[in-house]
Amino acid sequence: MNLTENKHFELHKVKEGIYTAIAKDGGGAVGNAGFIDLGDKTIVFDTFNTQQAALELKKCAEEVTNRPVSWVVNSHYHGDHIRGNQVFDSSILISSEVTYKKTRDIQPQRINVQKQDIAGLENYIQTLQSEYNETKARKTLTQIHFLQEILVSLPTLTLTLPSCTFLEAFTIHGTERTAQLFTRGAGHSPCDTFLYLPEDEVIFMGDLLFVQTNPSFFDESDLDNWMHTLQELSTWNIQTAVPGHGPLGSKSDYYQIIQYIKDVKRLAESEEDVDDIKIPSPYKDWALKELFVTNLKQLKQLVKNKMETTLHD
Template identity: 40%
Template sequence: MRILKTFTSKHFKIKKISNGIYAAIDQLGGGSFSNSGIIDLGDQTIIFDTFNTPQAAKDLRDAAEVLIGKQITYVINSHWHGDHIRGNQIFEDCHILATQKTKELMDAIHPERIQQQQNTIEQLTSYILTLEGECEKEDNEEKKQLLIQKISQLKEIEHTLPSLRLVTPSVTFTENYTLKGTRREIQVVSFGGGHTSSDLFLYLPQDNLIFAGDLLTVQNHPFLRDGNPEEWVSIIDKMVTLSFDKIVPGHGVIGSKTDLIILKEYILKLIEFGRNKDEALKEEIQQFYHDWNAGEILQMNFEYMLSRS
């Protein structure tokens, strides 16, 4: 009798995509803050993105060992944002792969940012206490649940800050990097920068699958401020020419090529709003995407697009 291997974590939910390929989907209130991936190459295991906290990354490593049971050799960072790389210290014994530009951005931005957060832990603790007081008084159940989730996430950050260290990529490339195993081959691809100044995605042609990082968010507002929206549209146009059935986003549920097209339309609408400062279009965007998660990002996107004009 075959025993089905499983793994549970408060930080993420494991979704089996095919034999030897798993997506770790962010659980609200945990310490992941984004999605990740586990890929069996046959003779080695690959991790795609390492979450926002080391404790979530530790569960990710444990999950890979349970589900695959082979040595983790490479960890891939899709871009420099903390919610995708702050778990790197759990994989310090592995090759960590990213674009050269991503490594440069991590080196330039994160040391000061981490130090500043570590120096202000007391303020974070005080803020959490304030939110807990608000939560106790909140009568609206929906708002109460959102506060509970936010408090839980902030406590994950509070817990991890004292021991958080920046671990940057040890292997870098510019456009393409191929990893070959006895079971499958994967292609690490960068078409430049869209979501940030440099983004990569993981393409598994044999499995008709992409791990997109934040080049795709599904039913989630994408963060535009650190990138180039026009270039992002161009990258999506290139991605949709590839052969794939499923795509794992940086945030949200597993999607398809259609979700890339939906995101492209969203970005194009924001570009048009920024150019024309059309309040009617702004209202249309707000109404059309009202049910997307991370709604606070939409106002940031409006402000960013106006600042570019």
């Protein structure tokens, strides 16, 4: 079996027993994932956006480690990190308590809405296909492939919740290495978990880290605590940082995300119109360019809301 040959992700060996699955554009993964051989047990970190991508990850993990997956970690509740959970039904699924509650309270409705509009998704894909036939735009083709993977997943998609939760930290001991789970609370999401391998100086960051990729901001994001968490982790012994999106990184990428957040906040507080603001040069070649404008608009709205609240106080 060639472990690298699938349409969802590229498998990379970070160190002996530590593998990352970097999402391919247009596949069913969307976010990155990975797995770790602890010597006597195997951990999977995040489960992608679709069960078909998660199944490929499971096959890789079992083939490489020669054992079933013991533990599965959900870094946060967003769909591209949890919707493959169902293929690990014989493993222990673990997340922070907050992530468990968010997954339980929010994801069922999101999934149900999509399941009820499969015909609408099919029509939209056909519209994009007609557009692609005329323009031959690579971006449109990638979007078509991405949506087709969702279309494949929806009929059999079942939300599978974590069965084990923790508040701030959780340690899994193996015969070869130890995996430490931590959360510092809200950042990208209401609660983000990262997995640290102290003996190997490798960390799986989830969406606390985007490498050469515009991060995504949401109403629920806590940008100040996000920066604070990255600042703290910059003092840890880390050689390799596995991001939620983008290629493998290092601690230097922490500083880039911290600066990115600062720059977008500064631009959001300026009087300049969003349409007149150009992407700052350090980020002009980053992936997901459209997120820069989305992030900027969102922060500008937050600034406006704060000003209105102040005026009415």
